[in-house]
Amino acid sequence: MSYTRIWITGSSGRLGAALCRLLTNIQYRILPSDLDVPIGDSQAVNQFADVNHPDVIINCAGLTDVQKCEACPEEAYKANALGARNLAIAARRLDAKLIQISTDDVFGGGGSKPLHEFLEPHPVTIYGKSKYAGERLVRELTDKHVIVRSSWIYGAGANDFLHSVLKAGEQGQTISVPENTISSPTSADVLAGFIHKLIESREYGVYHASCTGACTRAEFAREILRHKGYDENLVVETAAQSDMRPRFTLLDNMMMRMTGLYEMPEWKQALSDYFNKEGVK
Numbered sequence: 507m508s509y510t511r512i513w514i515t516g517s518s519g520r521l522g523a524a525l526c527r528l529l530t531n532i533q534y535r536i537l538p539s540d541l542d543v544p545i546g547d548s549q550a551v552n553q554f555a556d557v558n559h560p561d562v563i564i565n566c567a568g569l570t571d572v573q574k575c576e577a578c579p580e581e582a583y584k585a586n587a588l589g590a591r592n593l594a595i596a597a598r599r600l601d602a603k604l605i606q607i608s609t610d611d612v613f614g615g616g617g618s619k620p621l622h623e624f625l626e627p628h629p630v631t632i633y634g635k636s637k638y639a640g641e642r643l644v645r646e647l648t649d650k651h652v653i654v655r656s657s658w659i660y661g662a663g664a665n666d667f668l669h670s671v672l673k674a675g676e677q678g679q680t681i682s683v684p685e686n687t688i689s690s691p692t693s694a695d696v697l698a699g700f701i702h703k704l705i706e707s708r709e710y711g712v713y714h715a716s717c718t719g720a721c722t723r724a725e726f727a728r729e730i731l732r733h734k735g736y737d738e739n740l741v742v743e744t745a746a747q748s749d750m751r752p753r754f755t756l757l758d759n760m761m762m763r764m765t766g767l768y769e770m771p772e773w774k775q776a777l778s779d780y781f782n783k784e785g786v787k
Contacts, residue, residue, distance in 0.1 A: 509535040512705065513560035513602075515545055515593070516567030520661035521607060524694035525564060528702060540567070545589030555596040562705055564605045565593050568637070572611075572750045575633040582636040590640030594647035603650045605704055610657035610689055610716070612638040615752020622760035623655075623712045631750055641712075652704050654697075657716045657757055658726070660780070661694030671727045675736030683724040685743035689755045690716040691726050693776040695783075700768045709767060714757040717773035729774060733781045 512529060516522040517538030530536055543554045545567050555563075568586045569575055575582035590606055597604040611634035612627035629635045644651050660668040668691075674681045692715070700715045721729070728738040762768055771779070 509533055510562060510705070511535045511537055511558060511560045512562045512564065513537040513539065513554070513558060514564045514566060515539050515543065515589075516565070519566055520659050520666060520694045521697060522564075522566035524661050524698040525566070525701060528695070528698045529705075532702070534705075545592055546584040548592045548595070551589075551592040551596050555600055555602075559600060560602050562603045562605065563593055563597050564607070564701060565590060566607050568607075568640075570609075570633065572631055572633045575636060576631065576750065579632045579636070582632050583639060586633070586636035587639035587643060591643040591647060594644045594651065597650065598648040601650070603652070603705070604644060604648055605701060606641065606644045606651060606653045608641050608653050608655045609634065609637050610655055610755035610757055611752060612641065612655065613752060613755050615687075615754045617754055620756045620758035621714070622758040623714055624760070630752060633750075634752070650710060652710055653712045654701065654704070655712070655714050655716075655757060656692050656697055657689040657755055658691040659694050659697060660691060662780075662783075667723075667726075668730055671730045672734060672736075675731045675734060675740060678737070678740070680740050680742050681727055682742050682744050683722075683727045684745070685722050685724045686745055687723045687751060687753055688720055690718065690720055690757065691773045691777060692717045692770075693780050695780065696771060696776050700762075700770065703768045707767060709765060711761065713761045714759045715762065715768075715770060716757040716759065717770050717776045718759070719773045720756045721773065729777060733777065 518540045537558050612629045614628040614630045724743045727741045731738045
């Protein structure tokens with residue numbers, strides 16, 4: 507039996523780990539890599555590609571620490587733009603499908619209406635600019651690509667916003683959270699389900715894939731605390747954007763609706779499902 511070979515970069519991260527869990531139970535051959543194959547190194551990328559001959563490459567790797575991106579822009583562009591370029595070149599050479607994971611941060615955050623796939627991004631942070639540069643390189647270098655933008659991704663076993671809120675709730679510490687940043691929290695498990703559909707489809711182009719509905723960071727934090735029975739009053743709203751992310755990046759999954767490929771759940775339902783899963787702490 508011939509199995510579809512799927513290379514997942516950044517396999518130990520939130521989304522990468524969710525994909526490995528989901529796709530391992532299906533008839534695929536999973537090829538995980540992380541720091542062992544730095545995607546900013548073209549030689550390492552080509553060597554892995556030549557040895558394993560993936561049919562699909564899912565790029566979950568990158569530098570996502572926004573403060574580190576601002577402090578070290580060259581490192582950000584190497585991971586988020588050069589890495590995407592290297593994978594795109596390898597994908598074109600192998601005739602593999604490349605699924606490039608991007609972010610809502612490619613938008614500047616100055617508007618007030620949901621952002622669909624046909625709007626022109628205008629990133630304002632180094633993180634957003636480097637990810638958008640990666641998108642452009644993917645589009646230029648390989649035809650068989652899908653760019654997937656999502657927002658506020660959380661997942662099991664990861665050091666993310668959700669887990670920092672849980673830690674503060676457990677310790678009874680106050681949490682300062684911006685009240686003026688708006689988007690949609692998205693479960694890595696749900697996003698992995700959509701990516702599975704992309705693997706099996708002949709869809710290409712740009713897709714937004716966030717859970718439906720909208721909230722502020724503060725509302726998200728209170729909902730997390732409520733699910734675990736912690737004091738919601740630990741959340742202290744601030745106007746400062748201390749995390750350096752754009753203010754308004756609510757994504758509209760227009761392409762998903764038009765193609766009928768998948769339907770993302772409402773963000774509160776996805777969060778409830780996440781907490782109800784066995785073994786989630």
